[in-house]
Amino acid sequence: MRPLLVSLVFLTAGSPVFSQNFDPPPAKTPDAATLKQIEERTAKLNEAVASVIRDLPEIHRADLEVYVKAADWIVRHNEWYTADSGKQTLAVIEQGVRRAESAKGGKTPWLEPKGRSVARGYRSTIDDSVQPYGVIYPAGYGTDPKKKWRLDISLHGRDSSLTEVKHLNQHNGKEVPKDQDFVQINVYGRGNNGYRWAGESDVFEAMDHFLKAEEAGGRKGTIDVRRIVLKGFSMGGAGTWHIGLRHPDRFAVIQPGAGFTTTHGYIAKLPERLPDYQEKCLTIYDAYRYAENAFDVPIVAYSGEIDKQRQAAENIQAEVKKLGLSDRMTHLIGPGLEHKFPPEWQRAAEKELQKYVGEGKGRAEYPKQVQFVTHTLKQNRCDWLEIRSLDHQYERASVDAVWEEGTFRVTTANVASLRLTTPPGVSFPKEVRLDGTAVAASKAMGGTCAFNRGKSGWKAVPFDPSEARADKAHGIQGPIDDAFTARFLCVVGTGDPDHPDMHKAAMAQLERFRHEWDKYMRGNLPIKRDKDVTAQDESQCHLILFGDSGSNRFIRDAVNKMAAARLPFRWTKDRLELAGQAFDPARHLPVLIFPASHHANRYVVLNSGHTFHAAEFQGTNALLYPRLGDYAIVKPTPTAKDPAAFDVVTAGLFDEQWQVPKK
Numbered sequence: 001m002r003p004l005l006v007s008l009v010f011l012t013a014g015s016p017v018f019s020q021n022f023d024p025p026p027a028k029t030p031d032a033a034t035l036k037q038i039e040e041r042t043a044k045l046n047e048a049v050a051s052v053i054r055d056l057p058e059i060h061r062a063d064l065e066v067y068v069k070a071a072d073w074i075v076r077h078n079e080w081y082t083a084d085s086g087k088q089t090l091a092v093i094e095q096g097v098r099r100a101e102s103a104k105g106g107k108t109p110w111l112e113p114k115g116r117s118v119a120r121g122y123r124s125t126i127d128d129s130v131q132p133y134g135v136i137y138p139a140g141y142g143t144d145p146k147k148k149w150r151l152d153i154s155l156h157g158r159d160s161s162l163t164e165v166k167h168l169n170q171h172n173g174k175e176v177p178k179d180q181d182f183v184q185i186n187v188y189g190r191g192n193n194g195y196r197w198a199g200e201s202d203v204f205e206a207m208d209h210f211l212k213a214e215e216a217g218g219r220k221g222t223i224d225v226r227r228i229v230l231k232g233f234s235m236g237g238a239g240t241w242h243i244g245l246r247h248p249d250r251f252a253v254i255q256p257g258a259g260f261t262t263t264h265g266y267i268a269k270l271p272e273r274l275p276d277y278q279e280k281c282l283t284i285y286d287a288y289r290y291a292e293n294a295f296d297v298p299i300v301a302y303s304g305e306i307d308k309q310r311q312a313a314e315n316i317q318a319e320v321k322k323l324g325l326s327d328r329m330t331h332l333i334g335p336g337l338e339h340k341f342p343p344e345w346q347r348a349a350e351k352e353l354q355k356y357v358g359e360g361k362g363r364a365e366y367p368k369q370v371q372f373v374t375h376t377l378k379q380n381r382c383d384w385l386e387i388r389s390l391d392h393q394y395e396r397a398s399v400d401a402v403w404e405e406g407t408f409r410v411t412t413a414n415v416a417s418l419r420l421t422t423p424p425g426v427s428f429p430k431e432v433r434l435d436g437t438a439v440a441a442s443k444a445m446g447g448t449c450a451f452n453r454g455k456s457g458w459k460a461v462p463f464d465p466s467e468a469r470a471d472k473a474h475g476i477q478g479p480i481d482d483a484f485t486a487r488f489l490c491v492v493g494t495g496d497p498d499h500p501d502m503h504k505a506a507m508a509q510l511e512r513f514r515h516e517w518d519k520y521m522r523g524n525l526p527i528k529r530d531k532d533v534t535a536q537d538e539s540q541c542h543l544i545l546f547g548d549s550g551s552n553r554f555i556r557d558a559v560n561k562m563a564a565a566r567l568p569f570r571w572t573k574d575r576l577e578l579a580g581q582a583f584d585p586a587r588h589l590p591v592l593i594f595p596a597s598h599h600a601n602r603y604v605v606l607n608s609g610h611t612f613h614a615a616e617f618q619g620t621n622a623l624l625y626p627r628l629g630d631y632a633i634v635k636p637t638p639t640a641k642d643p644a645a646f647d648v649v650t651a652g653l654f655d656e657q658w659q660v661p662k663k
Helices: 032-055 058-076 085-102 164-170 198-216 235-246 276-284 287-295 308-322 343-357 480-485 500-520 535-540 553-564 614-618
Strands: 117-123 130-136 149-155 182-187 223-233 253-257 299-304 329-334 369-374 385-390 397-404 407-413 415-421 431-434 437-440 448-454 457-461 488-492 527-529 542-546 569-571 576-578 581-583 589-595 603-606 631-636 646-652
Touching: 032 058, 032 085, 058 085, 058 117, 058 130, 058 164, 058 198, 085 164, 117 164, 117 198, 130 164, 130 198, 149 198, 149 235, 182 198, 198 223, 198 235, 198 480, 223 235, 223 343, 235 253, 235 287, 235 308, 253 343, 276 646, 287 308, 287 369, 299 308, 299 343, 308 329, 329 343, 369 385, 385 397, 397 415, 407 415, 431 448, 437 457, 480 589, 480 603, 488 500, 500 542, 500 589, 500 614, 500 631, 542 553, 553 569, 553 603, 569 589, 576 631
Parallel strands: 149 182, 149 223, 223 253, 253 299, 299 329, 407 431, 488 527, 488 542, 542 603
Antiparallel strands: 117 130, 130 182, 369 397, 385 415, 397 407, 415 448, 431 437, 448 457, 569 576, 576 581, 589 603, 589 631, 631 646
């Protein structure tokens, strides 16, 4: 067992973080001449990119388009946060023009690594937006076909002056230290959302895009996917904690610095107990609840001795100690340091990382044992284990599984269905032990078999990943905010609304969502009229429906399908009812998420974007937790200042069968 570097000071578990100010700097708008120059050169950039974009492979096109995005977004949101923002914008435009000129004939010279940082871009599957990321290529990368390189995924800290322009400038060909022996991706994360929701998706989209682009560029296998490190400091530390511990099989080791790992105890003045449906949803991102997954991914943490955010590591450290996993976590502490991660401590952390990702090391291709904890089917797998359904969402679910002597021994808690997969080339055993009982693997297909637990115990069942599920399943488990972590489409009605005031209230929700998505998630909100939605849209997208059954034909269809699925929800011109409680449809609006009938792995959402809003985006990232669960009935209370305001009349979470729980 490796020794744990013990803390010198222990902060109380309830130490909240006070006096944080995340307001961006006041805009320092460039003079009229500079703005005119930016407008003219942006037009030139658009023209240059348009002239070569179709000559490039699709995977490389965003490497040009990201410069256009940067020039557009800084103007549209008036994000001139520094005195030289205008100068930086002109520089980024010029970088984009030069890259476009170098791309003539389908060439991609910026992808040839030369020991420098490179600005990159990808097109998100969520909303088709172009998002930036940076790559730091060490000297010598790709020159030796036998050498496999470690890959670090780096998450930046909170930066209220961050824009696409600033991010691209930070990666404009800067020299890499000669002793750096790993490739690094610097994730943009759609800005400052703490790598939550679409910000979390951005981490994996950027990483996957980079790996695919390397393969397309003839460097398949150059990156050692068994040696991937996730790291970050401050907000990046918070992201590292919650992403790394919830996706332990994606990384060989995680290296968080500072950040936060709880909601209660971190947000100042948060009520001791939130409404039950909010309280349960805190389990999605509270990293300390996933500390047991340190069994699957080791932790090298860093904190300043007198940094209030040291509590993040202390919370995890206390949990792993209780679980007997102290040897899986190293906590480095910088004596006398506040919220800083100086170079000497970065080097100390790197020395610890080498124990896990040095040459010849890395994550096991097929671990002999998996100990995995989750609280939601959103995170449902680790290596060869997949949890397919739970007894109760948002409660601790655990699996301790061992592959030994050609069979599996598995112990579970709060798990109703799971799937196991054998090592490559190995047939599934004839029986396994599940919770102490021998179970025949009669439905095994090749090297995999699914099992359900019923009243009579565990039994093998057929596995069909495309089956329509009546229960909550991975990717279709809620809450409302989950719909915006994968491809979605907002749909507005073109018919006559049943109640004009409620239709107006629904459109106010859409408009607020449009603005907040644009500003805080850095993308154009995808919107279509109901009569323009295609069969392809229905098969590929979660449908986010605004209006009522009179104005929006998709709402009419969805409400009918909900009734067919025995959900106690009725909504017509004259009737609004949920779980036996009636509401006046002329004064109330339903807001909810439900599995779509048109596709096994899609949602429909009624009248809602994110359930947290601008004030939460502008505050600490810990505020970005769900406010409405799976369903709500709201009473619109519009004002001139806030046309989308409403009071919550009732709200909650559906049970595992997508029904309103019985009281």
